Amino acid sequence: MPKARKRRLVVLRQFFRFARSKHIVLIDPARTLTAKEPSGFRGRTLTLDQQRGLFRRWTTDDLVHPHEALLGILALLHGASSTEVRMLKIADVDPAAQTVLLGKRPHPVPLDPASWAVLQRCLAHRAAWPTANPHVMVTKGTKAGRSPASTAYLSHVLDECGYPPRMIRSTRLVDLVNTMDPKLVAAAFGMDPQATLIYLTDHVAQEAQLASRATNPLARPDDRR
Template structure:
C-alpha cells in the first residue's frame, strides 16, 4: 500500500465509510517471517515456538485491554535470536540450544557491548521459555548481569550553552518552530522527544496555559517563553490546513493522523 492509499484509508475509516485494513499487521507478519526464515534450520523450531507464544500473549493482552508488546518489540527479539543462532553455529560450532552454556552467551554479548542489556533481556525471556518447554535443562543466562550503570550517561551542556540555545529558540525567527518547541520543552520541562511528538491539540489548555505531556499525572504549566514558542508552532500548523490532531505536523503527516517521525 502506497502513501496515497494510506491517506485514503485513513480518511474513509475516520468518517465511517470503510473498515480499516490489516495492512500494518500483514507487514509485521512478513517481517517476522523473514527473521524466522533467516534462523539456521537446526535452531529454527524453538525460535518459531517462542515467537508463536509471544504472539498469543500479544493477542491476550489486546483482548484484556492491557498493554501488549508492540510489533517492533517482537521483531527486535527475533532479530537478536537470529543473530545468536548464526553466532552459535559459525563461531561456537553448536547446532542445538541444549548445548549452549554461559560462556557462549557471554561471548555473544561481547560482540556488541552497547546492546548488552537489551540483548540479555531478550535471551533471558527465550531461555526461560525454552526451559519451560523442556528444550534445555539449564538456563545459560542465569547469573549474567546487564553490566550498565544506572543513571544518565550522556553529554550535558554548560550553562552558557543552555542560555545560548534559549536565546536562539526564543528570539531567532529563522529557527524552525518544531526545533524551537522540542528544544524548549526539553530544556525547561524535561520533555522527551516522544512526549513532544505525541503532543496533540487537545492536550493544550489555553485557559491555564498548560500541557498534558505523555503519561504525566498532572498538566505541566508553561512559562511565558515556552508558551510563545508553542503558539509559533501552532501557527505553523495552521498553515498546513490539516486534520492531523498533533501539534507538530510535517509534510509527510499533514494528510494523515500519525505523529511526526523521530527524524
C-alpha cells in the first residue's frame, strides 16, 4: 500500500517511541525507516481523444464561457498556468504580432489562429463591461477595480469541462519535455531547469500512458497535439 506508506510510518514511530519509553522494547526499529517517494511527476494526463474534444469545445462552442475557453486553450496548447492567465493584461497583448506575454516567460508567446480567436472572444466579452481594469479576464467582482480575478475564481473556471487546469497544463508539458530538450522548454517557459525534468516519460503515471495508447495506439510521437 504505497499511498499509505507515510501515514503508516508516522503511526509506527509513535508506537515504538511509546514502547521504548515503557521498556517494552529495547530498540526502536522504526527510527531508521524512511518513506521517500519519487520526486517526478505522477499526475494524470489527457488522452488524445480528450484533448481533441476539449479543443473542439473551446474553439467551436459559442455557449462556452469566454473565460473557460481562454484558460483552457492557453493551457492545452501553450502550457499556460492559471496564474499566467489570471495576471494577463491588455498591455501584454500585441495585436500586430498576435503574441502575448505570459508570466515570467522571457519572450512573447505567438498564438495560433485558434488561440487568437479565443482571446479575441474573451476581449469582446470584457469590452461589454464598463471597466478600466487592465486585465484581460475581468469578473463582476473586479470590474470596478484594477485587481486580477481571484485565485478561487480561476480554480473553478474549467469546472464545466470536467478537467482541472493543472491536468490540462501537465499534458502539454509532458508532451513538450518528451519531444524537446527539457532545458529548452524550461528556458521558453521561464522555469527552473529541474522543474521540467520531472515531466520525463518515466515519471508519468502509467495508467495515463496506457489510456493514451489504448485511445490511439498508432499515433506517432509528434502527433500528440
